[in-house]
Amino acid sequence: MTFLFYFFSALVLFGGLGVVFAKNPVSAAFSMVISFLGMAALFIQLDAFLIGVLQVLVYAGAIMVLFLFIIMLLDVEEVEKRKLSLPTVIRAGGVGAALVVLISTVLMRGGTAGQALPKLVASPEKSDVLRIGELLFGTYWLPIQIIAVLLLTATVGVVVLSKRELK
Amino acid sequence: ARLGILGLGVVFLLLFAVQSPSNAASPVWKFYAAPDNLSLFFKGVALLTTILSLVMAIDFAPIVLSKIAPPDQGAHPQAGLGEFYSLPVFVCAGLMWMASANNLVSIFVSIEVVSITFIILAGYMRRNVGSLEAGVKYLILGALSAGFLVYGFAWLYGITGSMELGPITEALAKPGVNSTAAMFAFSLILVSLAFKLGAAPFHIWVPDVYQGAPTPITAFLSVGSKAGAAIVTLRLVYPYLTSPVLGTKALAILVVIAILTLLLGNLGALAQKNLKRLMGYSSVGHSGFLIMALASTSYPGAVNALSPVAVFAYYIGAYLLMTLLVFLVLNVLNAADTGETLDSIRGLAKRSPFLAGILLIALASLAGVPLTTGFIGKFLAFKIALDAGQWMLIAAALIGAAAGFYFYLKIAASMYLDAPSSSDGAAIPVNLLTKVSMVILAILILLTGIVPNVIVKLFS
Amino acid sequence: MDPSLTLNPLLLVSGLLFAIGLTGVLARRNLLIIFMCLELMLAAGNLTLVAFSRFHLVDGAPAYDAHVFVFFVITVAAAEVAVGLAIIIALFRSKKTTDVTEVTTMKY
Known part of the structure; x- marks a missing residue:
């Protein structure tokens, strides 16, 4: 494996x-x-x-x-x-x-070394997509709005920058 | 554009009306820090900057227009301007989110809103190569800083196991925290924020982008994105400074960066001809003072009267007033196509005394002449550095301030003493709105210079 | 899922990828390749996030906060690529080059 x-x-x-x-x-x-x-x-x-x-x-x-x-x-x-x-x-x-070199030293000395893979719950009742969806639109509601604004300005920007002649 | 300013004005007034919601702890407010005074103050800063940069955008319009859609193609006269006015409003929204974000996710997302919109604004004037270059340079460095930020947050999340700043502070304060990884995350995040603040080793982009971008955007960039980055740095550095284990190490890094920024920023400005590049170096110098205020946060051991956060916020307020005023004048000069180089403003006093007077006040305050807000800002920064006993830092700051005196007053001198270079002695036209905002800013500078607690009351 | 997979090799892989991305950005001069290496660095950050979330179990299932963060990073990267390429085209249209060395007309 x-x-x-x-x-x-x-x-x-x-x-x-x-x-x-x-x-x-x-x-x-x-x-x-x-x-x-x-x-x-x-x-x-x-x-x-x-x-x-x-x-x-x-x-x-x-x-x-x-x-x-x-x-x-x-x-x-x-x-x-x-x-x-x-x-x-x-x-x-x-x-x-x-x-x-920096990263490897951090890994050597850091506490994250020996963590073996923790046992995962055999079959979690909710699938991971459902969980993320819940989390996304449940608690993380504000960043979703911010992302919407971001995508809006990105599209506006692309149009402004690349249209041949602006009407 | 006027609508934009009106809208922002209303929001600015509403800002003072907002009280912290009754149940600040409810999950709905999980992301929004209970609007403590600090985030309210920074929102005020963001709003003020946007309003003023929109004022500048109005008289800068003819130049932008000529660079986007040359009239010979019969483009509609207002074409492409709509976006030029609306994008800063989006940036202002991003800045305000940044001011009160207390979760790694919302910090990252709001920083990206600001930096991506700035890429567009910097590269807005497509026909003029300088602006495109500024856009490309800002793009590369913005994306680089985003990469470091994500990687730093990933490590921070890894160590503390949570996204909220609150639990992160506790997790870092625990003695068992594995310090090497924590310091690694800290340095990564610091690299990314240093890009945004224009701090020492990562400030190469500052002069070029400042010169290339259209003047109102340079002003907006220099104040808005710096204030935003400042508040985020404050929020992210705070957990590190308070944790006994990591406090000293984090502090040492901050001191080094502050010294570098002070020296490079101010000394770099000495040899500048182009005014906007000079403002770029001056903004690097000022962020040096900012980091100095941060670096002299005496960790839990020593106690001092003035909390460094207050000095930090005060300095940003002062910085906002001065730089915007300089850019307002520069913008008018630029719009009247008298160019941006030093000799273009020689003998300005004879041509239009009003402009020269305003510029003089702004430059004096930038240099830190007493009775102006700049002096108070620098004085406070020196004071807390003294309390925290950072001798190296103070030495660098003194050199920086001295260099500052030289090149700011060099401009002032060339304005008043030399004869006007350009033959046409015509006074430069200034439209009403800009004139009013210039006068307000000048009064504010003098007012806060004399009675500093106007700003201190705002956020203490 | 094999029990022997530990956290460290994963972090090493994403660290290496980050370093490769960084070297690419610094070494190459073609704007497009620099831009690709930037996306690589962002993706390396994602890998670290997922690795950490897999090893921070919250009541039996991987903590999904990191997944949400990764989701946002992907969206932001997509927006960045769109804007970045728009600027690169505009630059290419006006200066016929994607070489970084020519993009330095501004000195003093």
Whole structure:
């Protein structure tokens, strides 16, 4: 069973690396899709079914399609021809490595080390989607309104920024 | 636009009428902190900033228009302006939610409302490349700060196991809390907030975005998003400072950031030509003072008279008055197309003494000349830093203030002493609404300078 | 569900992903790829949230607060992508480049 876990996390990490080191944006987008699918599988393994499905639907489905659409629209020619300039890559790599070291030290010393997987109630009476739905529209009513305003301004913004000539 | 201002004015009046609801503890109010004075004060700040930036937007309209839909395409004269007036109102709503959010989820969501709408506003003038660049830069850094915020919240949630700020404070105060992970979450969140506040190591974006974005948006950005980020920082740093285990470490990080911001912000401004970039560096310097006030929150040990939160809020109030006044004047100059560089305002006094007078008051207050609100703000910040005994911090603040004196008064001097550079000595037209708001702001600056407890009463 | 899965490897995976995203943002110059790496960082945050919620059991079921947070993060990320791409198109239309180095006309 843990083989599956390692397989999916390998998928996620290599997908991520693929995005960073891809030659052209299209292959970056595809490797990102792989990474998101791997992540969705991880979510399912952690019994977060709604989030897993959402991940596939929204991230891999909508956002990546949008990216591909934009890449096609702008027909971004191979701008990345010349080799990545060394200094920036080294600096960025340095920051990334420092972060990884930081995270691993926090994990080693942190109390989260040995927590084995707690037993889950065999079959909770309410399914996880129902629970989240209750929670979402029950106690978290205010953030839902805020999100509505956010999506409104986002759509207004997109229209304002990209319409050819505003009537 | 006038409707927008009217609406906000009414809300501003209602704000004072709101009393804390009878059962603040009922779940309905779970997210909304019982409207204690602090969140009411910050809502007032948000409203005031939005009203003033809308005032600016009105006289900035012709420029924006020319940048969006060049008239030759027969675009309807008011095209694209509707959104330019309505989006700030949404940002104001986001700021007000931010002011009183006490749950990680609503904090994150309201911050995102503000930052995404600002991306649109910054990049609003599509034809002018500068504004687009400002939009792109703000986009990248906004998204980066959102990424850090989510990751920081995830770790915070992991350690404390709850989303509410109340239980989080208790969880962090428990001795058994695993401090490494807690500090890791703290630093992540601090990185994200440092982006928003324009604090030291993450302030590179500030000058470029300030210069690129349209002037009313720069003003709104500099005051609104900073005040919002300030209140959120206050809410998120509070649990860390009060917890005995983490208090000292958190404090040390804050002190370091304050010193860096003070130095980089003020010294950076010395070599600036463009006024808006200069205001960008000055806003970084001022956030340095803000963090200084926060950093000298003497943890439970020492007790001091003036609570740092009061100083923090006072400084933001003062900062709001001064910066908006400068931007009001800048905006009028900009609208009259006299450019933004330093030499464009040489000899302003001879051309339009009214503008020069107003600008002088604002600059004096920014520099911290006595009798103005800026002086009181800086004085209070110095005082609590002294109480908390942060010597390094005070040294940096002194250098910052000295540099501040130099470059603010440099502008004032060039306004009065040099001969007007541009040949046309025509006085710059100022429409009534802006003139009225300028006078009000100037009076407020002087008033709060002389009798500071006007603002202190507001939120104590 | 296998009993042997513990919290740490999960946190390591999401930490690594976050670091990869960060390096990508800093190293790459093509705006689109930077934008993708930003989404990657957000997704790494989601993974950590779900991992923590799985190990913080509330009366037998994973605490769903984190799931709600993840739900909001996904929505915000989608809105951000929409606005971000709109700006990138506008930039591309006016300057014909998505390379970050050319986007620095403002100096003093």
